[in-house]
Amino acid sequence: MxxxxxxxxxxxxxxxxxxxxxxxxxxxxxxxxxxxxxxxxxxxxxxxxxxxxxxxxxxxxxxxxxxxxxxxxxxxxxxxxxxxxxxxxxxxxxxxxxxxxxxxxxxxxxxxxxxxxxxxxxxxxxxxxxxxxxxxxxxxxxxxxxxxxxxxxxxxxxxxxxxxxxxxxxxxxxxxxxxxxxxxxxxxxxxxxxxxxxxxxxxxxxxxxxxxxxxxxxxxxxxxxxxxxxxxxxxxxxxxxRMAARTAVLAESLAEANHELMHLALHDNLTKLPNRLLLEDRLAQAIHKAGRDHGRFALMFMDLDGFKAVNDAYGHHVGDGLLIEVADRIRRCVRAQDTIARIGGDEFVLMLETASPDGAAAVAEKLVEAIDQPFTVQRHALSVSASIGIAIYPDDGRDQRELMVNADAAMYHAKDSGRNGYCFFEASMNANAQAQLQLLHDLRLALSRNELVLHYQPKFDALGGNVVGAEALLRWHHPKQGLISPAGFLEHAERSGLVLQIGEWVLNEACRQMRVWHDQGHCTWSIAVNLSALQFAHASLPATVETALSRHGLAPQQLTLEITETTAMRDAEASLIILRQLAATGVNISIDDFGTGYSSLLYLKRLPANELKIDRGFVNELAHDSDDAAIVSAIVALGQTLNLNIVAEGVETRAQQEFLTRLGCDSLQGYLLGRPVPAADFPSVVATESAG
Incomplete structure (x- = not known):
């Protein structure tokens, strides 16, 4: 078609x-x-x-x-x-x-x-x-x-x-x-x-x-x-x-930020370990699970011994580095399913999924051994130890608070038992823990209530027998327990940081009292004050000393600062810097308890010290131990070679006095010559001893 x-x-x-x-x-x-x-x-x-x-x-x-x-x-x-x-x-x-x-x-x-x-x-x-x-x-x-x-x-x-x-x-x-x-x-x-x-x-x-x-x-x-x-x-x-892509990027960024904020809210910013908030959540879950399954787990409370001294001596940046290293060692000692938390300062808490005390003890031993090994932080060789308290659920507590309190009490018992170890909670520790907490509470109020006092022990010229000064010794007039010596409360003061305030008060009170005695005509006397390790390492110490001297119109050479040999040699290079700063103020420096530590003669020669103080442990056994006599003789000879003033403490017998004088000690102090007494009684005691 x-x-x-x-x-x-x-x-x-x-x-x-x-x-x-x-x-x-x-x-x-x-x-x-x-x-x-x-x-x-x-x-x-x-x-x-x-x-x-x-x-x-x-x-x-x-x-x-x-x-x-x-x-x-x-x-x-x-x-x-x-x-x-x-x-x-x-x-x-x-x-x-x-x-x-x-x-x-x-x-x-x-x-x-x-x-x-x-x-x-x-x-x-x-x-x-x-x-x-x-x-x-x-x-x-x-x-x-x-x-x-x-x-x-x-x-x-x-x-x-x-x-x-x-x-x-x-x-x-x-x-x-x-x-x-x-x-x-x-x-x-x-x-x-x-x-x-x-x-x-x-x-x-x-x-x-x-x-x-x-x-x-x-x-x-x-x-x-x-x-x-x-x-x-x-x-x-x-x-x-493009808008969807940007929205997706924004949503992803917000999600990441939210995740980071959540992580920051639940983890310690320094060590990246769980913090107290996350610990409480996991502890609640563990209690619920153990209660449901009739299971058990261990809670460990760990505190570092000697951390505050490191922190004060080298600064917070070194202390923070040490905490990071400690956290890393703890991680290597526990399993992935166990919880490690830092709850503040140098305190760590571990929650172990173990059903037996033996398992907890094995982990605690591993931790103590790991922490006891030396640390190197920013080229500083540092040493701390760990005291660990262990509480077992449900034997030692059925809720979070009870477990934490009991593990904490066990940790303090481990400290009181010599540190660098661990201790399981026992019911008797509760009373002791409460007593320790009450004592710490009372100590915080002691300064404001004027309960702290100084007693003064005279120091005598070894040859002439004249009083050359006094050593200020701290006492606490507790409202219920009476007079307490530093051995009964100084450790609590160091752990809580109160030792700095107390040390400053002691320094000011000793200078004030010496000013009073000078005004009474005792112008040749000097006063000796002991420094704690924390106080010695604190950056403000030279300024505190100068302020105390200026406030009470005391010449620097009339104040002697005593530090123990162990404290001075803990970090010899850092100690040299501090001691030189103190020496620049004009005060005298005394190395206390000499012979009990590990002094290097090289460092001893470099230390700007004026005085060596022989430990009472050597003096006590002079009459019975020829080795102690040889050691004291060597210390005196060393001090004389270095042009240092030699002081012997703990003199309790005439034989000790005569031996030490014969060796060439410059000054003596001890119960034989004069006991520590309140400031009001000091002139009369001195007069009596001088007359005798």
Whole structure:
């Protein structure tokens, strides 16, 4: 049968292909946006994406129709044309909905390809019907079937590609561009296969040529509108994608910040160990679990012996470094399921998932041994030890407070037993712990209540027997326990830090009393004051000494500061710096308890000391032990060689007095010559002893 000849505008054909590619890219991008959206946003993206995608596919078809020409005037019925557009939008909406499902099994893919392919074919052939050709368009059956097959195949490929690319992939834009070219080619192929199937008999005319849409300007309008819609859709998608990416980054940053804040709230900032808050939570869980399963666990309270001295001698930065090293050693001694917490200062708490005291004892021994090994922090060789108290649940407590209090009491018992060890809680410790806490509480009030007093023991010239001064000795007039010597409370003062306040008070009171005696005519007397290890290491000591001397108008050479040999030699280089600062004020420096420590003669020579004080332990056994006599003789000879004043304390017999005088000691003190007495009694005691 003869048919009308036809031709194509190659420019419009190319435009239709480009529009098909752009429409395909938009479809893939929309699929990704819909898949990532939630709630109302998902529905809006689905509606907008379906319209943009449908318009793009329809535009490709319509531009292809406009590229087609016959030797007769052509036009398109507006209503039927809009129906073809509606078919494209519905098919696009179904496609987007399908690829945004969690899964796309093969059966669903085939079914979706059939429905979408049918929709696209319906759009194409509805658009052809919009020409209202008379007689009607005839279609080649084989090419018609092929166009339907191409539409279904293209739809299946498009659905599979969109599903695979919806959540992104490496090199997403490049892959999406390639996929858009493939999809665009398939859509164009379907269209022009359908057009090839169309046959227009001779004598046919277009019923919509005069009453329908004219074609002379329509192609340009459709291209511009379509490109504008697709461009707007892509721009909105890109902007939304960037906003979503920034929101995701912000959300991730907030999550990280929240996690970090939570970690900071539950962990010690220095050692990164759990803090008291996290410990209490884990302890509550352990109590609940053990109570439910009738289980047991151990709670250890650990305190470092000698940490405060390190902290004060070298500064907080070295002390912090030491705590970090200690925490690391503790970690290596316990299992991953055990909890280690730092609850403040140099106090650590361990919760061990062990059912037997023997297991707890084994861990405690390992900890004590590990902490006892020397540390090196910022090139400083440091030594501390650990005192550990152990409480077992439920034997030693059934709640958090009781377990913590009892483990703490056991730790203090370990300290009182010599430190550097561990101790299990016993019921008798509670009373002792309460007594210790009460004593510490009373000690905090002792200064404000004027309960601290100084007793003074006279120092005599060994040859002439004249009083040369006194040593100030601290006593505490406890309201209930009476007079307490430093041995009964000084350790508590050191642990609590009160020793610094007490030491400053002693220094000021001793200088004040010496000023009183000077005003009474005893201008040749000097006063000796003992310094604790913490006080000696404190940076403010030289200023405190100068302030006390200035306040009471006392000459520096009338004050002697006594430090033990062990304290001076703990860190000889640091001690040299401190002692030189003190010596620069003009005060005398005395090395107390000499012979009991581990002095190096090299350092002793460098120390700016004026005096050596022989320990009473050597003096007590002079009459019975020739070794002690040899040691005292050596100390005196050493002191004389270094031009140091030699003082012997603990003189209780005439034989000791005569021996020490014969050796060449410069000054003597002891019960034989004068006991420590209150300041009011000191002049009369001195007068009596001098007369005797």
């Amino acid at each position: 003869p048919v009308l000849s036809n031709s194509y505008n190659q420019v419009l054909v190319l435009c239709s292909f480009l529009v098909a590619i752009l429409a395909s890219y938009t479809a893939l991008d929309m699929a990704g946006r819909v898949a990532l959206a939630h709630g109302n946003a998902k529905r809006w993206w689905l509606a907008g994406g379906a319209f943009a995608m449908g318009l793009g596919i329809w535009s490709m078809h319509f531009i292809g129709m406009l590229a087609f020409s016959l030797p007769i005037p052509l036009g398109y019925d507006p209503l039927i044309t809009l129906l073809s557009l509606l078919a494209a939008v519905i098919a696009s909406a179904f496609a987007l909905w399908l690829v945004c499902q969690p899964t796309l099994p093969f059966q669903r893919l085939v079914f979706g390809a059939l429905l979408m392919g049918s929709g696209i074919a319906a759009m194409h052939y509805t658009g052809m019907a919009a020409m209202r050709m008379l007689p009607g368009i005839r279609y080649d059956p084989s090419l018609f079937a092929l166009s339907i097959a191409v539409a279904v195949g293209a739809s299946g490929a498009a659905l599979w590609i969109a599903f695979r690319l919806r959540y992104g992939s490496p090199h997403l834009k490049l892959v999406r561009c390639g996929a858009a070219i493939v999809m665009g080619g398939a859509i164009v192929g379907m269209h022009y296969t359908g057009m090839a199937a169309s046959q227009f008999p001779l004598g046919s005319f277009c019923g919509a040529a005069n009453s329908g849409i004219a074609t002379n300007w329509l192609a340009l309008l459709v291209i511009v509108v379509t490109l504008a819609v697709l461009a707007i859709a892509l721009i909105v998608s890109v902007l939304d994608s």
